Amino acid sequence: MSAEATTNLPRRVNYLNVDHGVKSWLLTKDHKRIAILYLVSISFFFAIGGLMASLIRLELATPAGDLVQADVYNRLFTAHGVIMIFLFLIPSIPAVLGNFLIPIMIGAKDLAFPKLNLASWYVYNLGAALMMWALLRGGADTGWTFYTPYSSMYANSEVILTALGAFIVGFSSIMTGLNFIVTIHRMRAPGLTWFRLPLFVWAHYATSLIQVLGTPVVAIAILLVAAERLLHIGIFDPAVGGDPVLFQHLFWFYSHPAVYIMILPSMGVMSELVTAFSRKRIFGYRFVAFSSLAIAVLGFLVWGHHLFVSSQSILAGVIFSVLTMLVAVPSAVKVFNWTATLYKGSISWETPMLYAIGYVGLFVIGGLTGTMLATLGFDIHVHDTYFVVAHFHYIMVGGAVMGYLGGLHFWWPKITGRLYPAFWSKISALLIFVGFNLTFFPQFVVGYLGMPRRYHAYPEEFQVLNVLSSAGATVLAVGYILPTIYFIWSMRYGERAGANPWGAYGLEWQIPSPPPTHNFEEKPVVTTEAYDYYTLKEKRVA
Amino acid sequence: MTEHITSVRTYLLVFIALMILTAVTVLVAFQDFGAWNDVVALTIAVIKASLVVLFFMHIYHSTRLSKLVVVSGLVWLVILIGLTLSDYLSRGLVGLASS
Known part of the structure; x- marks a missing residue:
């Protein structure tokens, strides 16, 4: 662990300066460079999705539908959902941080299939381009869920192109998942047993299982919509002998587990952050590791909770309601274990830790409201209201995005070899936390009071809460723009980071920042458990 | 890793079995078993698919991990179909939701 000794010598060859030119990037097989390619792509689409969100919040600042027409509004929230889910949230942590870190964390030179990894980025961009x-041709107006028979027979917007894009992006997700599974099985360094793996790797393993097992189902569902729309084959539309609820079953069989594709990797990030900034081993390693797998498996058994009022049978409703409650167990295991890790830890409030602490609070609110929504009777009251919108934003933004940003701030010095300004990054973490709550907490209230989602106008009595929400969105936007600025700034002007700026444990902190192309000069041999901060401290003292 | 090499004889036998089962599929299509029509057709189809997976896709001689992958794929299919049927088969039970 004499990591500090090997810090940046000037002009050291690393993965960033080993080769120059556009071609060296576009044809790279280096998992670290592909991670950067993904970072650029998904940041771009996050900005576009964010722009859509801004327009939505701007429209909702006043009760009257005055900024955009109802039809344009439909296209706006569809674009916001489709872009944020398929182009940002699903690939965010796996394709950027996972791609960069998994080979390094397990002591490998690269992923098992480097070319497949690069191909996944091209496939992603092809789908995104569609x-x-x-x-540009007007977008789809079905909502990101493409519910039939509206999407398959009646909508006269760009449903097929949009859905085809989602179909293609799905394959890039499968490629990434497959790559991770094979890499984690076959390429671990000597001594790195399953129970010595960082929990980030466990979380990504669970995520990959969902990607590989779930994505094909939504792909088929999308193809069937296209088949019905183009060829009028009766699959979902009752008018031609189909069943619309069948689509919802097929769609949510993937799309509910997809929520766990978004949240599980950020839970993996959380385990790294909480241990690193408490200087402690994780509380209950095996429980946290297996809770990832439990969430992945249980996640496949709960899709019917999206169909409580879609004329699903009462019996199925009860079954899915109970199964949904079960997901709360492994989720709570994680939250309690992170909290227990803090206990008697030597806590420092660096920026990534601020994100981690914010994450716990927001995820608990998101999770508990999820349990409320799993209750049949309550769900019928708030179904399709802003309560649901607030709930899933607490999970996806409060959970997944906070984890993503926390991880990005944690590993940025490793990725770029530069430090970002501590003060501004803490300000941005604070702005995001405050802005997020201001945006979405009022939506719980307004939803409970009965404001439905997906309308561009609403009764005047809801205006105060909506103005609060729109104001919060502005704060949130500033919170997102700040990191963009100081990250870009830091790449040129940031202070040089050593190999291990946080004094954290793990193989990735034992190699220089930025890492050399093949990650390790010598193949590492692992002899200790993960997060062995106690031994690390003793070695420092010695 | 030692790779098992399947003999041409095995491939031929499996191929012949698949051809015979195809013929059986065609033959039973002309018979009416009433409610058992689907059961008979699907049973033959499952046998054929199993032969393909086990021999042509080399799962019979693969590692336990590969077998686990195949079985978990099937389990997930059962989840998809089973839980969906929990809706379809029980729509009439409590009135209300079904028309």
Whole structure:
């Protein structure tokens, strides 16, 4: 662990300066460079999705539908959902941080299939390009869920192009998942047993299982919509002998587990952050590791909770309601274990830790409201209201995005070899936390009071809460723009980071920042458990 | 890793079995078993698919991990179909939701 000794010598060859030119990036097989390619792509689409969100919040600042027409509004929230879910949230942590870190964390030179990894980025961009083309042609108006028979027979917007984009992006997700599974099975360094793996790797393993097992189902569902729309084959539309609820079953069989594709990797990030900034081993390693797998498996058994009022049978409703409650168990295991890890830890309040602490609070609110929604009777009251919108934003933004940003701030010095300004990054973490709550907490209230989602106008009595929400969105936007600025600034002007700026444990902190192309000069041999901060401290003292 | 090499004889036998089962599929299509029509057709189809997976896709001689992958794929299919049927088969039970 004499990591500090090997810090940046000037002009050391690393993965960033080993080769120059556009071609060296576009044809790279280096998992670290592909992670950067993904970072650029998903940041771009996050900005577009964010722009859509801004327009939505701007429209909702006043009760009257005055900024955009109802039809344009439909296309706006569809684009916001499709872009944020398929182009940002699903690939965010796995394709950027997972791609960069998993080979390093397990002591490998690269992923098992480097070419497949690069191919996944191209497939992602192909799908994204189709979606953007559809957007330029007016976009889809079905909502990101493409519910039939509206999407398959009646909508006269760009449903097929948009859905085809999602179909193609799905394959990039499968490729990433497959790559991770094979890499984690076959390429671990000598001595790195399953129970010595960092929990970030466990979380990504669970995520990959969902990607590989779930994505094909939504792909088929999308193809069937296209088949019905183009060829009028009766699959979902009752008018031609189909069943619309069948679509919802097929769609949510993937799309509910997809929520766990978004949240599980950020839970993996959390385990790294909490241990690193408490200087402690994780509380209950095996429980946290297995809770990831439990969430992945249980996640496949709960999709019916999206169908409580879609004429699903009462019996199925009860079954899915109970199964949904079960997901709370492994989720709570994680939250309690992170909290227990803090206990008697030597806590420092660096920026990534601020994100981690914010995450716990927001995820608990998101999770508990999820349990409320799993209750049949309550769900019928708030179904399709802003309560649901607030709930899933607490999970996806409060959970997944906070984890993503926390992880990005944690590993940025490793990725770029530079430090970002501590003060501004703490300000941005604070702005995001405050802005997020201001945006979405009022939506719980307004939803409970009965404001439905997906309308561009609403009764005047809801205005105060909506103005609060729109104001919060502005704060949130500033919170997102700040990191963009100081990250870009830091790449050129940031202070040089050593190999291990946080004094954290793990293989990735034992190699220089930025890492050399093949990650390790010698193949590492692992002899200790993960997060062995006690031994690390003793070695320092010695 | 030692790779098992399947003999041409095995491939031929499996191929012949698949051809015979195809013929059986065609033959039973002309018979009416009433409610058992689907059961008979699907049973033959499952046998054929199993032969393909086990021999042509080399799962019979693969590692336990590969077998686990195949079985978990099937389990997930059962989840998809089973839980969906929990809706379809029980729609009439409590009135209300079904028309």
